[in-house]
Amino acid sequence: MGAKRRKTRQLAFWPETAGGARPPGPEGPAASMAKRETERPATSGEFLMEEVCQESNVKRAYERVKANRGAAGVDGMTVGQLGSALRRSWPEIRRQLLAGTYEPQPVRRVEIDKPGGGKRALGIPTALDRVIQQAILQVLQPRWDPTFSDHSYGFRPGRSAHQAVARAQEYVRAGFGWVVDIDLEKFFDRVNHDMLMGRVAKRESDKRLLKLLRAYLNAGVMEGGVVSPTTEGTPQGGPLSPLLSNLLLDDLDRELQKRGHRFVRYADDCNIYVRSERAGHRVMESITRFVTRKLKLKVNASKSAVAKPEARQFLGFTFIRGRRAISPRAQQRFRRKVRTLTRRSGRWSVAQIVTHLRQYLLGWRNYFGFCQTPWTLRDLDSWIRRRLRCVAWKQWRRGRCRVAALMQLGVSKALAVCTAGSSHGPWRLSRSRAMSRAMPTSYCTALGLPRLEPHG
Numbered sequence: 278m279g280a281k282r283r284k285t286r287q288l289a290f291w292p293e294t295a296g297g298a299r300p301p302g303p304e305g306p307a308a309s310m311a312k313r314e315t316e317r318p319a320t321s322g323e324f325l326m327e328e329v330c331q332e333s334n335v336k337r338a339y340e341r342v343k344a345n346r347g348a349a350g351v352d353g354m355t356v357g358q359l360g361s362a363l364r365r366s367w368p369e370i371r372r373q374l375l376a377g378t379y380e381p382q383p384v385r386r387v388e389i390d391k392p393g394g395g396k397r398a399l400g401i402p403t404a405l406d407r408v409i410q411q412a413i414l415q416v417l418q419p420r421w422d423p424t425f426s427d428h429s430y431g432f433r434p435g436r437s438a439h440q441a442v443a444r445a446q447e448y449v450r451a452g453f454g455w456v457v458d459i460d461l462e463k464f465f466d467r468v469n470h471d472m473l474m475g476r477v478a479k480r481e482s483d484k485r486l487l488k489l490l491r492a493y494l495n496a497g498v499m500e501g502g503v504v505s506p507t508t509e510g511t512p513q514g515g516p517l518s519p520l521l522s523n524l525l526l527d528d529l530d531r532e533l534q535k536r537g538h539r540f541v542r543y544a545d546d547c548n549i550y551v552r553s554e555r556a557g558h559r560v561m562e563s564i565t566r567f568v569t570r571k572l573k574l575k576v577n578a579s580k581s582a583v584a585k586p587e588a589r590q591f592l593g594f595t596f597i598r599g600r601r602a603i604s605p606r607a608q609q610r611f612r613r614k615v616r617t618l619t620r621r622s623g624r625w626s627v628a629q630i631v632t633h634l635r636q637y638l639l640g641w642r643n644y645f646g647f648c649q650t651p652w653t654l655r656d657l658d659s660w661i662r663r664r665l666r667c668v669a670w671k672q673w674r675r676g677r678c679r680v681a682a683l684m685q686l687g688v689s690k691a692l693a694v695c696t697a698g699s700s701h702g703p704w705r706l707s708r709s710r711a712m713s714r715a716m717p718t719s720y721c722t723a724l725g726l727p728r729l730e731p732h733g
Contacts, residue, residue, distance in 0.1 A: 325483040328416050329409075330371050338411035339363065342404065342516075350403030351385045351499045359404045366405075374409070377485035381406050383497035383504045384512050398466065400498055400512025410493065410516040413486070418520055421480065425523060426530035431544035432519030438592045439647050441543045442601060445550070448539045449586050450599045453550035455557045458589045459564060462577035464545035465518065466510040469573040470494050473511070473525050480524075493517065519544065525572065532567055541591070548591050557583035593645065600649040611641060611657065619664040621671040621703065630668060631724040634661070638727045646731065654730040658718075661726070666707040666716050686715035 328334065342356060349355050354362060373379035384400035402410065422433055430441035449456075461467075474491055481487065494511065497504045511518045522544060533540045533549065538560065540549040549564070551557045561583050565576045582589065586596040590604035618634050625633070638661075648654070673679040676697040683693035688711045696711035706712055722728070 323482055325416060325481060326375055326377075326485045326489075329412050329486070330374055334415055335367075335408065335412050338408050338415060341411050342407045347404070347407065348385075348387070348401050350401050350406065351383055352403050352405075354404050356404050359408070362405065363408070370405070370409075374489070375485070377488050379409075379489060379492075381409075381489075381493050381496045383499045384514065386498045386512075397513070399514040401514045402493075402496075406493070406496075407516060409489075413489070414516045414520055417481075421520065421524060425527055426534060426542070428534070428540055429523060429527070429530055429542045431542065431546070432523060438543060438644075441541050442592055442594045442647065445541045445548055445586075445591055446596060446599070446601055448541075448550035449596045451539075453539055453552055454585065455551050455554055456584060456586045456589055456591075457549040457551060457557045457560045457564070458582050458584065458591075459547045459549070459561070459568075460577040460580035461545040461547075461568065462575045462580075464574060465513045465522065467574055468511050468522065468525060469509055472573060473521060476524050476528075477521075490517075490521075528572060529564075529568065532571075533564070543592055546592065548589075550586075554583060594648065597650070601647060602650045603645050603648050603653055607645065608653070608657070611645075612660070615661060615664060619661075619668055621668050623668075626672070627665055627669050628724050630665065631721070631726045635725055635727060638729065642727060642729050646729070651730050658729050661729075662716070662718065662721050663704070663707040665721060665726070666712045667703040669716060670703045670706055670712065683711055683715050686720070688715050 339359070343359065346356050370379065382403050382405075384402050387399050387401060389397050389399060418434065425433065428444075430436045430438065430444070470491070473494070474487065477490060478487055493515070495507055497507055498512065511521050526542065526545070529547065530540075530542060538549050538551075540547060542548075549557075549560055551560055561581070565581075568574050568576055589595065590606055593604055593607040595602050595604040614637060615634070618637065619630055623630070642654075646654070669682070670679070673682045679697040680690070680693045683696065684690055688696075692711050692714075696706065696709055699706060699709075701709075718728075
């Protein structure tokens with residue numbers, strides 16, 4: 278019964294299989310050839326588009342795009358509308374993909390804030406183009422990923438930022454006490470299309486796939502209602518962009534390996550570990566020359582440096598005496614976000630603020646809980662509780678209300694009256710004996726506030 282129900286859902290989504298019949302396609306010899314290619318297993322690079330267009334592959338791509346949600350592209354179609362659109366148009370889209378005539382739409386450009394300040398441009402493809410790109414990714418990634426360097430960790434299955442940080446820590450502990458921190462300036466905006474497609478063509482021979490990838494690179498960008506051509510770059514926001522960036526930067530990985538360097542790369546973040554400052558400057562100069570001449574990219578001199586590992590950050594972490602620590606910049610971003618969520622002038626109650634804080638804190642803890650400096654997490658926990666006490670104190674407003682609230686939370690009348698009459702401000706009083714008794718750690722935990730510091 279379960280299998281029958283699954284089959285029914287599948288047939289409802291993919292109209293080309295309804296009733297066991299395919300929709301009518303182009304007639305003549307071309308149709309016969311397309312049918313033979315569809316039935317033939319895609320075991321070589323010449324038939325990758327057939328593998329991309331396989332029903333199971335596209336259905337999996339659709340489910341992935343649907344789960345990721347995401348904003349609408351230039352056509353205004355949301356992910357929620359994508360299913361009905363595919364039911365209507367997939368047979369024709371599939372025919373165009375196999376014939377090599379499909380034309381992607383331009384991406385919609387939006388700007389988002391970067392963690393370190395400034396703006397990052399994202400290119401949002403249409404929902405349909407995201408499905409097609411995801412389907413291509415699912416075919417190409419298993420073919421390409423095993424050939425990539427063991428030193429590369431970004432956007433690769435089974436690899437994570439934590440693994441990259443742990444690898445960097447190994448080098449620091451092994452005595453490589455200087456880091457060559459290389460930042461590629463506007464990497465995703467500067468990728469040379471011809472160089473990138475040349476590397477794709479060395480790996481794959483399906484001309485329809487090559488043409489489609491080139492079309493995605495040249496699809497253009499819409500901003501303010503005006504479409505501008507794209508002659509370089511792989512816009513961030515599409516499923517294919519990370520894989521294509523790893524393909525191009527694989528040349529950098531191979532060069533570093535050939536030279537015998539200890540390095541870790543996560544997307545366009547690359548750290549090379551050496552034993553002396555002099556060696557670091559020598560490596561910085563030679564690698565900058567390689568990146569500029571061979572990859573046609575630019576090293577951002579203002580953000581790149583040769584320094585001690587504790588003076589730099591890598592993926593939000595730094596290393597203090599060989600231990601993983603949260604970088605000062607990451608801590609500053611965290612405090613800014615928590616301040617925003619715990620504004621004293623807001624109308625939310627303490628319980629409502631904790632509800633909004635909870636999701637952010639859990640995500641932050643899952644990532645930065647990887648640090649080996651529990652005292653940092655302990656200090657942040659204490660700081661968050663003080664922020665909440667400030668909110669409560671501000672909301673109680675007047676002396677009489679504050680006395681009543683403190684007494685209701687278990688503070689003696691004498692202490693409550695003394696604290697309510699204090700001339701000190703909310704931040705100073707957040708550490709007072711009365712507020713610590715009224716809103717201890719257990720009180721905040723009962724409201725659902727997660728603790729950042731691991732505890733038993």
